[in-house]
Amino acid sequence: MTKVTLTVNGRKVSGECEDRTLLVNFIRENLGLTGTHVGCDTTQCGACVVHMDGRSVKSCTILAVQASGSEITTIEGLSSGDTLHPVQAAFKENHGLQCGFCTPGMVMTAVDMIRRHGGQLDEQTVRQELEGNICRCTGYHNIVKSILSAADEMGGAKQAAE
Amino acid sequence: MYETNYHRASSVDEAAQLMGNAGEGKYLAGGMTLIATMKQRLASPSDLIDLRHIASMKGITVNGRHVTIGAGTSHYDVASSEALRAVCPALCHLASHIGDPHVRHMGTIGGSVANDDPAADYPSAVLALNMTVKTNKREIAADDFFVGMFETALEDGEIIVSFSFEAPDKAAYQKFPNPASRYAMAGVFVAKKGSDVRVAVTGAGSNGVFRHTGMEAALKAAWAPDALAAVSVDAGLMMADIHGNSDYRANLVKVMAKRAVAAAG
Numbered sequence: 438m439t440k441v442t443l444t445v446n447g448r449k450v451s452g453e454c455e456d457r458t459l460l461v462n463f464i465r466e467n468l469g470l471t472g473t474h475v476g477c478d479t480t481q482c483g484a485c486v487v488h489m490d491g492r493s494v495k496s497c498t499i500l501a502v503q504a505s506g507s508e509i510t511t512i513e514g515l516s517s518g519d520t521l522h523p524v525q526a527a528f529k530e531n532h533g534l535q536c537g538f539c540t541p542g543m544v545m546t547a548v549d550m551i552r553r554h555g556g557q558l559d560e561q562t563v564r565q566e567l568e569g570n571i572c573r574c575t576g577y578h579n580i581v582k583s584i585l586s587a588a589d590e591m592g593g594a595k596q597a598a599e
Numbered sequence: 600m601y602e603t604n605y606h607r608a609s610s611v612d613e614a615a616q617l618m619g620n621a622g623e624g625k626y627l628a629g630g631m632t633l634i635a636t637m638k639q640r641l642a643s644p645s646d647l648i649d650l651r652h653i654a655s656m657k658g659i660t661v662n663g664r665h666v667t668i669g670a671g672t673s674h675y676d677v678a679s680s681e682a683l684r685a686v687c688p689a690l691c692h693l694a695s696h697i698g699d700p701h702v703r704h705m706g707t708i709g710g711s712v713a714n715d716d717p718a719a720d721y722p723s724a725v726l727a728l729n730m731t732v733k734t735n736k737r738e739i740a741a742d743d744f745f746v747g748m749f750e751t752a753l754e755d756g757e758i759i760v761s762f763s764f765e766a767p768d769k770a771a772y773q774k775f776p777n778p779a780s781r782y783a784m785a786g787v788f789v790a791k792k793g794s795d796v797r798v799a800v801t802g803a804g805s806n807g808v809f810r811h812t813g814m815e816a817a818l819k820a821a822w823a824p825d826a827l828a829a830v831s832v833d834a835g836l837m838m839a840d841i842h843g844n845s846d847y848r849a850n851l852v853k854v855m856a857k858r859a860v861a862a863a864g
Contacts, residue, residue, distance in 0.1 A: 479638075
């Protein structure tokens with residue numbers, strides 16, 4: 438067993454696990470943060486997307502020991518209290534989900550996408566960037582709508598602040 | 600996944616030393632292939648030597664037309680490097696189409712090239728851009744590096760440290776991704792530098808990435824998509840599987856090569 442230390446959603450945490458333990462299992466089982474999902478287990482579906490040191494990654498394809506020392510943000514770390522993150526609010530507003538299984542990964546992917554592209558997101562880019570996230574319910578239309586709406590709002594908010 | 604022992608190296612020398620002490624060790628770069636393979640129990644290294652925290656293996660330097668890319672540089676960092684885009688946008692384009700955004704944040708150029716998957720994108724760039732592969736032991740010319748499917752000139756324990764090349768005058772990469780896996784069914788990287796032309800094909804060859812000298816000769820004579828019309832691509836050298844037979848792949852290679860020349864301008 439190896440000691441893994443992470444900063445998860447701003448909180449320093451540590452736990453013991455085998456070297457072969459996947460980051461997603463460490464997050465779900467050791468830390469009890471079950472918002473991050475395991476969909477395919479083959480690096481394709483993106484339900485397990487979290488941010489590691491500010492970048493979106495698939496936590497089912499990273500060992501917990503590999504991530505040790507890094508800063509992790511999971512879906513649980515996005516909202517501030519009862520106030521949803523703008524991307525979460527946009528998914529709610531635009532009905533960007535049906536069963537909800539892929540949603541944590543979709544939202545974490547969207548936050549990363551908006552961080553990288555800012556207000557310059559267009560529909561084609563959003564669809565291309567969703568390559569690593571699979572949804573079996575929505576047909577993606579409302580997910581794309583949600584992300585564009587959030588990008589607009591977040592880009593607009595940034596401009597207003599400047 | 601079978602049990603394994605994880606080690607984090609902070610320098611290239613330390614990594615080589617850790618590998619020397621390991622039983623059946625494997626270097627771990629971004630892990631986007633290796634971890635997935637281990638999960639399927641298709642690989643079971645006794646030890647993993649993590650290279651991701653070796654600072655000297657990361658980053659891109661562009662000096663005039665001379666480019667050096669650390670082996671530990673992620674696909675995302677290659678795709679988004681403004682310095683590289685200014686001299687060789689084709690390589691940024693290639694990197695921006697590997698896997699998906701999350702995979703590009705972890706996967707590295709060194710990991711991809713060392714693994715030498717026959718459908719990987721980077722090997723075609725290494726060959727077409729005539730890169731020099733620098734390891735912890737020596738420098739290897741691109742033409743001597745790729746041996747066959749998943750097989751390179753790397754010796755046991757040898758680590759790729761960086762890649763370097765002179766930026767071409769024109770270059771482009773075009774691939775036809777498998778509709779399901781998104782791996783290249785045929786990917787062609789063309790590069791023109793002075794009177795020299797190199798054409799490298801990935802995803803299609805039954806022995807991994809290769810240069811197509813017939814297309815190189817045709818493009819040396821005339822740099823235009825139509826110059827490839829009369830060149831034949833030997834279907835006997837192509838892979839065949841449920842996704843496409845060898846005639847189909849041979850045709851794809853030619854179509855991708857034409858598109859690449861058109862894209863390079």
